[in-house]
């Protein structure tokens with residue numbers, strides 16, 4: 001199959017590697033010539049260009065640009081595509097994208113691979129990033145079933161676990177497990193940076209180890225992605241943050257009151273519930 005990728009960054013680059021290894025012919029379009037050359041040299045695409053017309057012969061196109069560019073890029077792309085071409089995207093937010101694209105391109109299937117890295121760009125791309133990871137598809141009532149089936153087949157070949165839900169359900173769910181953690185982790189780093197005693201600050205930096213690495217990783221990632229998640233999933237993220245603030249206040253209250261039994265009970269309940277999220 002001829003598959004197009006628009007945006008040869010981390011996710012686009014990873015997709016290119018895996019799709020080529022499945023025997024697909026991969027056409028890539030990106031913003032900078034240097035990225036196109038790197039993508040070819042690394043083996044992520046067969047052909048690359050700055051010109052969207054390269055994708056005119058693709059049967060399926062994955063849109064892998066930053067969230068805010070997905071809708072305008074699709075509107076430009078469709079002037080080059082035959083009606084039968086299928087478009088899917090990998091954006092971390094679904095409702096505004098699906099609402100804007102579905103009316104202008106029938107064969108559009110919203111998608112979101114739940115896999116990533118803190119580094120951005122083609123240099124960070126790797127093989128098999130999507131293996132055993134959830135990959136959410138958000139078709140709507142008007143999406144042709146044939147388009148969904150074809151995107152599902154490709155996603156399954158990446159080794160991903162496919163989920164279907166409504167775009168709005170997707171955005172609310174990812175606000176809990178993806179977008180809230182970015183802001184919580186960013187606040188954690190900012191709080192550590194507020195230490196005013198330089199000696200204590202230096203000690204804290206030297207003592208930082210696995211616990212700090214686990215809890216700070218997503219708060220120091222790609223800033224463009226963090227801002228766009230907040231901008232395009234603002235209300236769901238705010239709802240999660242308001243709830244989080246309540247939980248934080250509850251923990252503060254328990255510790256101020258030296259209620260150690262209740263604190264232990266809460267941590268124990270969290271421990272039991274955690275396996276529902278992570279194995």
Ligand code: NAP
Nearest residue numbers: 007008009010011030031032035067091092116117120121
């Ligand atoms: P990234 O590494 O920064 O890649 C984005 C790429 O888009 C850049 O390499 C850039 O290419 C290209 N681009 C920017 N403007 C463009 C334009 N006008 N035309 C063509 N290409 C353009 O970001 P990413 O992490 O792969 O994220 C891409 C998408 O994946 C986002 O929508 C994000 O929500 C989604 N996503 C990300 C993750 C994650 O953890 N990172 C996980 C799941 C989904 P140049 O290098 O040529 O400038």
